[in-house]
Amino acid sequence: xxxxxxxxxxxxxxxxxxxxxxxxxxxxxxxxxxxxxxxxxxxxxxxxxxxxxxxxxxxxxxxxxxxxxxxxxxxxxxxxxxxxxxxxxxxxxxxxxxxxxxxxxxxxxxxxxxxxxxxxxxxxxxxxxxxxxxxxxxxxxxxxxxxxxxxxxxxxxxxxxxxxxxxxxxxxxxxxxxxxxxxxxxxxxxxxxxxxxxxxxxxxxxxxxxxxxxxxxxxxxxxxxxxxxxxxxxxxxxxxxxxxxxxxxxxxxxx
Amino acid sequence: xxxxxxxxxxxxxxxxxxxxxxxxxxxxxxxxxxxxxxxxxxxxxxxxxxxxxxxxxxxxxxxxxxxxxxxxxxxxxxxxxxxxxxxxxxxxxxxxxxxxxxxxxxxxxxxxxxxxxxxxxxxxxxxxxxxxxxxxxxxxxxxxxxxxxxxxxxxxxxxxxxxxxxxxxxxxxxxxxxxxxxxxxxxxxxxxxxxxxxxxxxxxxxxxxxxxxxxxxxxxxxxxxxxxxxxxxxxxxxxxxxxxxxxxxxxxxxxxxxxxxxxxxxxxxxxxxxxxxxxxxxxxxxxxxxxxxxxxxxxxxxxxxxxxxxxxxxxxxxxxxxxxxxxxxxxxxxxxxxxxxxxxxxxxxxxxxxxxxxxxxxxx
Numbered sequence: 297x298x299x300x301x302x303x304x305x306x307x308x309x310x311x312x313x314x315x316x317x318x319x320x321x322x323x324x325x326x327x328x329x330x331x332x333x334x335x336x337x338x339x340x341x342x343x344x345x346x347x348x349x350x351x352x353x354x355x356x357x358x359x360x361x362x363x364x365x366x367x368x369x370x371x372x373x374x375x376x377x378x379x380x381x382x383x384x385x386x387x388x389x390x391x392x393x394x395x396x397x398x399x400x401x402x403x404x405x406x407x408x409x410x411x412x413x414x415x416x417x418x419x420x421x422x423x424x425x426x427x428x429x430x431x432x433x434x435x436x437x438x439x440x441x442x443x444x445x446x447x448x449x450x451x452x453x454x455x456x457x458x459x460x461x462x463x464x465x466x467x468x469x470x471x472x473x474x475x476x477x478x479x480x481x482x483x484x485x486x487x488x489x490x491x492x493x494x495x496x497x498x499x500x501x502x503x504x505x506x507x508x509x510x511x512x513x514x515x516x517x518x519x520x521x522x523x524x525x526x527x528x529x530x531x532x533x534x535x536x537x538x539x540x541x542x543x544x545x546x547x548x549x550x551x
Numbered sequence: 552x553x554x555x556x557x558x559x560x561x562x563x564x565x566x567x568x569x570x571x572x573x574x575x576x577x578x579x580x581x582x583x584x585x586x587x588x589x590x591x592x593x594x595x596x597x598x599x600x601x602x603x604x605x606x607x608x609x610x611x612x613x614x615x616x617x618x619x620x621x622x623x624x625x626x627x628x629x630x631x632x633x634x635x636x637x638x639x640x641x642x643x644x645x646x647x648x649x650x651x652x653x654x655x656x657x658x659x660x661x662x663x664x665x666x667x668x669x670x671x672x673x674x675x676x677x678x679x680x681x682x683x684x685x686x687x688x689x690x691x692x693x694x695x696x697x698x699x700x701x702x703x704x705x706x707x708x709x710x711x712x713x714x715x716x717x718x719x720x721x722x723x724x725x726x727x728x729x730x731x732x733x734x735x736x737x738x739x740x741x742x743x744x745x746x747x748x749x750x751x752x753x754x755x756x757x758x759x760x761x762x763x764x765x766x767x768x769x770x771x772x773x774x775x776x777x778x779x780x781x782x783x784x785x786x787x788x789x790x791x792x793x794x795x796x797x798x799x800x801x802x803x804x805x806x807x808x809x810x811x812x813x814x815x816x817x818x819x820x821x822x823x824x825x826x827x828x829x830x831x832x833x834x835x836x837x838x839x840x841x842x843x844x845x846x847x848x849x850x851x852x853x854x855x856x857x858x859x860x861x862x863x864x865x866x867x868x869x870x871x872x873x874x875x876x877x878x879x880x881x882x883x884x885x886x887x888x889x890x891x892x893x894x895x896x897x898x899x900x901x902x903x904x905x906x907x908x909x910x911x912x913x914x915x
Contacts, residue, residue, distance in 0.1 A: 416643040422642065429641075
């Protein structure tokens with residue numbers, strides 16, 4: 297049996313009187329690259345925030361590396377946080393720090409390495425994320441959207457986590473940068489042996505780099521499998537979702 | 552999990568590593584000063600990530616130009632990790648610290664900043680004036696709603712604190728004046744002194760300082776945050792002028808609110824003084840008011856109230872300009888807000904001094 301990294305069991309969430317998740321369960325095995333999809337407002341981002349411990353579900357159990365997120369003491373949670381990295385939707389870079397210091401921050405805070413070493417390791421992560429040398433001295437506000445995402449990825453990778461969460465990694469990027477970013481994520485996942493859990497709207501991401509797709513609908517998991525497997529599921533939202541892709545391809549051929 | 556260990560074998564020139572190599576393993580590295588590592592031996596390494604691989608590699612290659620050590624007995628996935636790190640090793644070379652600027656350069660930079668600031672202010676006032684001229688003929692296009700919201704925030708919200716502060720200052724001032732006047736039996740003159748001080752100086756200056764700290768800072772923070780979230784750009788793109796939509800209503804609101812607040816401060820200050828003179832100097836409320844009617848000249852009141860709009864315009868101009876010159880990061884909002892308060896306070900003190908000299912020269 298493969299090692300389970302993320303295990304969500306019977307989670308129910310209510311936010312502001314709205315039921316978001318009803319008895320939702322899913323799990324992700326080590327080394328998998330898994331995407332979570334679902335319509336707007338289906339609770340994808342809420343689920344992500346629950347898994348990384350920023351929100352607490354009303355009922356159910358969420359385990360990371362076999363440890364419950366809900367019942368962890370702050371110390372245990374901090375130990376857990378060192379084992380996963382998060383890439384937030386807009387990068388969430390610290391605007392008052394240079395790019396290099398942004399990436400070095402987790403190393404400053406969670407290791408006892410001298411600061412010069414932290415900065416050199418930060419530059420290694422920036423290079424791994426495909427950024428040219430010399431970016432390190434810049435401020436986040438001087439970078440383009442695609443570069444900011446790469447810096448955020450480098451920061452998420454700073455402590456060499458085993459698990460990486462990505463919230464809409466390609467949103468706001470042009471298709472070329474988006475595909476390049478996808479390729480980078482897959483490359484890093486394979487070469488570093490990462491487990492990747494990402495929330496996305498981007499169909500091209502699903503087709504190009506994902507091992508398995510989990511579909512969220514009406515607060516539950518509607519289905520899980522490869523894109524081909526999902527196409528066989530009879531659900532109006534899912535049909536429309538893939539239909540959007542087909543019409544996009546038709547327009548492409550038409551041109 | 553086994554702890555990371557590393558041992559240097561002098562004979563082979565080999566660094567023998569074992570255990571789990573993460574970022575924390577740095578402490579396990581032996582002192583390699585003056586020694587050359589030709590071989591990295593990973594026979595005992597159970598786990599390795601990029602941080603660990605880099606630490607081992609950096610120990611063997613202190614300079615980026617040093618030859619790559621021979622990798623011996625590593626597991627295949629660890630070798631792949633080394634390959635990845637070695638590819639990007641050049642990027643991690645020790646960089647010279649950025650050169651610090653000398654006192655002269657800093658002074659020059661500071662002077663340029665002040666100059667740019669002055670030019671910017673003139674430019675801002677000019678654009679504002681053009682905008683105002685364009686708006687004057689059509690009162691329908693004024694942002695009355697925004698103006699109303701601002702008056703509420705700046706004026707109504709500040710009434711309790713302005714009244715409270717001036718009341719206490721009136722108490723303190725009357726008490727100090729009274730304790731001196733009592734020695735000469737000049738009790739009733741306390742009223743004269745109190746009126747002059749509160750109406751002419753204390754109330755306008757203190758209320759202006761209060762509004763600068765309270766509303767000036769709020770205006771800068773709000774406009775600055777709108778700048779960060781690109782709301783200002785959105786306003787411009789919709790064909791509206793940020794000056795007309797944001798700046799002018801705020802200037803007008805402060806222009807109206809500050810004299811009103813000063814007047815409320817006047818009343819509160821006199822009330823505070825009245826309370827103390829009755830308690831300490833046995834001047835009844837009736838006597839106090841009688842004396843006020845005798846000695847209070849309209850010009851004393853008007854001098855104080857007349858200074859308020861000038862303070863208001865300066866506070867609003869500084870606050871709005873600082874807000875609009877925020878750059879797109881969080882620290883900038885804080886720095887500009889601080890700058891607004893400091894600039895406003897300096898402006899208030901300087902303006903007040905100019906007024907004092909001016910009034911003396913004019914014989915008011």
